[in-house]
Every structure is written in C-alpha cells, then in structure tokens.
Amino acid sequence: MTDQSSPLRTEPTTADDTAYWVALSQVPGLGPVKFNRLLTYFGSTVAAWEAPPRQLLDAGLDTRTVRALEERRLRQAPDRDLQTIVGRGVIVLTLADERYPRLLREITAPPPVLYVKGSLEASDEQAIAVVGTRTCTPYGKMVTEQLVRALVGAGYVIVSGLARGVDSHAHRTALTEHGRTMAVLGSGVNVIYPSEHRQLAEQVSRSGALISEYPPFAKPERDNFPARNRIIAGVSLGALVVEAGEVSGALITARMALEQNREVFAVPGSITSPASDGTNGLIKRGEAKLVSRVEDILEELEPATAQRVVQHALTEVLPENELEATLLRLLAAEALHVDELSRSAELPVATVSGTLTVLELKGLVHHLGGMVYCRSR
Numbered sequence: 001m002t003d004q005s006s007p008l009r010t011e012p013t014t015a016d017d018t019a020y021w022v023a024l025s026q027v028p029g030l031g032p033v034k035f036n037r038l039l040t041y042f043g044s045t046v047a048a049w050e051a052p053p054r055q056l057l058d059a060g061l062d063t064r065t066v067r068a069l070e071e072r073r074l075r076q077a078p079d080r081d082l083q084t085i086v087g088r089g090v091i092v093l094t095l096a097d098e099r100y101p102r103l104l105r106e107i108t109a110p111p112p113v114l115y116v117k118g119s120l121e122a123s124d125e126q127a128i129a130v131v132g133t134r135t136c137t138p139y140g141k142m143v144t145e146q147l148v149r150a151l152v153g154a155g156y157v158i159v160s161g162l163a164r165g166v167d168s169h170a171h172r173t174a175l176t177e178h179g180r181t182m183a184v185l186g187s188g189v190n191v192i193y194p195s196e197h198r199q200l201a202e203q204v205s206r207s208g209a210l211i212s213e214y215p216p217f218a219k220p221e222r223d224n225f226p227a228r229n230r231i232i233a234g235v236s237l238g239a240l241v242v243e244a245g246e247v248s249g250a251l252i253t254a255r256m257a258l259e260q261n262r263e264v265f266a267v268p269g270s271i272t273s274p275a276s277d278g279t280n281g282l283i284k285r286g287e288a289k290l291v292s293r294v295e296d297i298l299e300e301l302e303p304a305t306a307q308r309v310v311q312h313a314l315t316e317v318l319p320e321n322e323l324e325a326t327l328l329r330l331l332a333a334e335a336l337h338v339d340e341l342s343r344s345a346e347l348p349v350a351t352v353s354g355t356l357t358v359l360e361l362k363g364l365v366h367h368l369g370g371m372v373y374c375r376s377r
Helices: 015-025 032-042 045-050 053-058 063-075 078-087 138-153 166-176 195-207 224-234 249-259 274-284 295-301 303-314 322-330 338-345 349-362
Strands: 091-094 113-118 127-131 157-160 181-184 209-212 238-241 263-266 365-369 372-375
Touching: 015 032, 015 045, 015 078, 015 091, 015 113, 032 045, 032 053, 053 063, 078 091, 113 195, 127 138, 127 166, 127 224, 127 249, 138 157, 138 166, 138 349, 138 365, 157 166, 166 181, 166 195, 181 195, 181 224, 195 209, 224 249, 238 249, 238 274, 238 295, 249 263, 249 274, 263 274, 263 295, 322 338, 322 349, 338 349, 338 372, 349 365
Parallel strands: 127 157, 127 238, 157 181, 181 209, 238 263
Antiparallel strands: 091 113, 113 209, 365 372
C-alpha cells in the first residue's frame, strides 16, 4: 500500500474493456501494482488477458501469478461475468472511468476496479471519514452522533466501514439527518458483514453508496479489512477517529490518511478508558488534531465556514426566520425531545431536526444526547 509506483494508466475504456478490467482484477495475486505493470506493458486489459505466459513474465509478473491468470482464463468468460454483475444492480467503475472518485484516484496504488451499489455524486468529494472501535462506550456513541450531526449540517458526506460501534452510529446519524453516507466494505457489496447490518446497508445504498474493491459476492476475509481502510481514507478529505484502543482498525485508517496527506482528527477521552488509548495516543504524538467541537474540524477543512461559526459564537446571534424563533421560544423553559418540539411547533420532525442542526452550529442550542435539546443562552 505504500509502494511508490506510478499511477495506473487511465485511457478511456469501452464496455468490452471494462469486462477485462474486472477479469484481471479478480486474478489472485494481481494487485494494483502488478495490474499497472500489465497495462504499461500491453497497453490494454484485453491484450494483457490474452497474452501468453512468456509475455506475462516479461511484463514483470511472477510465476505464481501467471499460473493463476492462466487458470482463471480457462474458466472465466469476461463479458458474461460483467453482464451478471451489472444485472445484479452493481455499478462497475474502472480507474479509467471518469466517474471514478477523484480523491481516490490520487492515492498510491488505487484499486483498479470499484464495485458500487447506490450512486456516486459530485458532492461526495466533500466527505469525511468517521471511524472508531466496534465496542464504543456511551461517550463514544454520544460524541459520534453529535459531531456527525454537525458535519452533515455543514454539508459533509460521511464515510465509514459499516462495522459495529462507531461506524454504524456514524452511518445511522447521517441517515437520520437526511445526509449522504458511504460505506466501504471488506466484502462484496452483495455480502453484508456483519449480517445484522443488512437493513442499514440497504438504507446507505439508497441515500449514498456501498463501495468495495472486491467482487460482489466476495466473502469478508480478515486481510480485506486493513486494505479497505485505505479506500475509506482515500475517498475522504480527512479522517476523524472517535474512539480506538491501542490496537484498532481505526488507527490503520488514520495511518493511511496520514500517508495520503489527508487531515487526521481525534476525539480525546478519559485516561482510564482503554477505548480512548488509541485516540489519546494519536493526539499525544502529534499525528491528529484534538477535536472537542465541530469547529476544530471545519477550521482545517473549511476555514471560512469555521470562522463564521466562531463569529456567531462570539457575538449575539439572532434567529434568521420565524421557524428558528419558534424553536428557541419552545426551548426557553426546558430541554425537549425533537418529537415534542415537532408536536408543539406542528411541523415535520425532519424540518425541526434540520433547523436544530443550524441552531446548534450557531451556538444557540445544545444537544444533550438522545435527540434532546436545550437552549444555550
């Protein structure tokens, strides 16, 4: 993953070319670096797929990979296999496709082929990864929800790995806030792991995308997950680690982000909590910026937005419309759940929730957790 070889060739491909990109990418042992060698040597995936063993060796492949490619050719029909994949509702993007994520294209050894369930949009470039331990504490859950809510309100797409704990809380909060979210998988997009997140995965695919470099029905192998973390970091402007122990996949994502010249952020935690050993360590070593509020992230990624938020906090901020004024009046006496606010204001929950996010960014309301809000001043 840290190989400094040149980027893969990116000449436009036809539908037939795509079939051979897919076929080659599924050859055991043929990773992004070797894939690039074949494209450089043969000029096209079709020529590489059809090349005799001697030429494959001359192109720089080792004997084992050449043997694997030969075996694959005997039992695989590229065009038929591509039709099967597309017929299952999966989008196939090669590195030569203009729809391939621009930020991911810039990393060292990007995946030659991506499988997508859902959609990719231009706004996805405004993305931040939110990752952490699978066994997060109530503190980790609260902080994840609070920061993701504010990030979605500031226009960011949330990227994570669909794992238990921080990942799932990040996805669910983004969905609740009607934001876009993308999940990068360590399995195929048609094999959801863990299985209890199938419904969550379906929701993510409807409002964003499931992404994998593995074929649609690939099983979740142990080695896949560290590899997928480079994609989580690669499609994002920065990575936020909420909670992580001393040994955590989230720390791998942070390391990948640093290697890819992305911003890294970490939430501090109690020195007595093992769940915060990793995040505290990132901060202590100067590898991540300490985050105690969303402005700490925005001022690195979007200084102008952060400045506006800080100015609002330092000056008297007035409600900009009647809806904001109504919610502030309702919160003047006591903290209320968003459902209570919705009933009192006779407005849809989605409208109230979106307005509360704006008010929170202005510093006029404070989220106490569990969708309960109070007035800040």
